[in-house]
Amino acid sequence: MSQRLCSGRAVMLDPRTDGAVVNEYIEAVRQLACEILDLLGEGLGLKDPRYFSKLITNADSDSLLRINHYPPSCTIHKLDHDDQCNIKSLVSTKASNGGNLTAGGRIGFGEHSDPQILSLLRANDVDGLQVLLPNRDGKEMWVQVPADPSAFFVNVGDLLQALTNGRLISVRHRVIATACRPRLSTIYFAAPPLHARISALTETITASTPRQYRSFTWAEYKTTMYSLRLSHSRLDLFNIDDDDSGNASEGKA
Ligand SMILES: O=C(O)CCC(=O)C(=O)O
Numbered sequence: 001m002s003q004r005l006c007s008g009r010a011v012m013l014d015p016r017t018d019g020a021v022v023n024e025y026i027e028a029v030r031q032l033a034c035e036i037l038d039l040l041g042e043g044l045g046l047k048d049p050r051y052f053s054k055l056i057t058n059a060d061s062d063s064l065l066r067i068n069h070y071p072p073s074c075t076i077h078k079l080d081h082d083d084q085c086n087i088k089s090l091v092s093t094k095a096s097n098g099g100n101l102t103a104g105g106r107i108g109f110g111e112h113s114d115p116q117i118l119s120l121l122r123a124n125d126v127d128g129l130q131v132l133l134p135n136r137d138g139k140e141m142w143v144q145v146p147a148d149p150s151a152f153f154v155n156v157g158d159l160l161q162a163l164t165n166g167r168l169i170s171v172r173h174r175v176i177a178t179a180c181r182p183r184l185s186t187i188y189f190a191a192p193p194l195h196a197r198i199s200a201l202t203e204t205i206t207a208s209t210p211r212q213y214r215s216f217t218w219a220e221y222k223t224t225m226y227s228l229r230l231s232h233s234r235l236d237l238f239n240i241d242d243d244d245s246g247n248a249s250e251g252k253a
């Protein structure tokens, strides 16, 4: 699929350099992520139900908070692609996160799965988020996630899929923001330390569900991810008996 893209706008916040309010929010949302992960650990019958949350409470955790801003797009629809990109570049900071404006004049965030363990997203009341789900016939279709500023949208990340041997699935999602009002979203990406080894937990491996992925470090996964397109199904590259060279040759973002 070819798309002509110009960069979107994202603000990366780092608790070491940003203010107290951000730190407070990060701490609250990190605790929420831990509670959710502990419940998942219990539900999966792990010997150590806190295994997942310990990865993100580790002092070297690579977790981060990202704020995405999608400008109103109803007026941009009428412009041609070059004008769209010129206008966008006036209001944009450089983004490497897939924020984009497509040739059709749609502002959004390209299809992807979140690579970390768990993502907690909060947004304003402007729609745009869509998830890829199988319908009754087993075909995949994009389903709109209704905007709800009072709720968190929680995503399983690729690492949690690997740690649970595919019991929990990292859902593919995207943003298509076509509203006349800006969409704002804040996402906390709960991640382990770079050196953490990601390997399916023994409780998730059975005779009928053998180990699906080879073990890797989060650092290794990140390096692989940054060499691929945003839309790449990167976890497939770690399948134990899968040579996914076709997918790998897709190109770079
Ligand atoms: O901005 C959104 O609503 C979602 C963005 C997203 O999926 C991401 O930043 O990973």
Ligand SMILES: [Fe+2]
Binding pocket: 112, 113, 114, 173
């Ligand atoms: Fe995402």
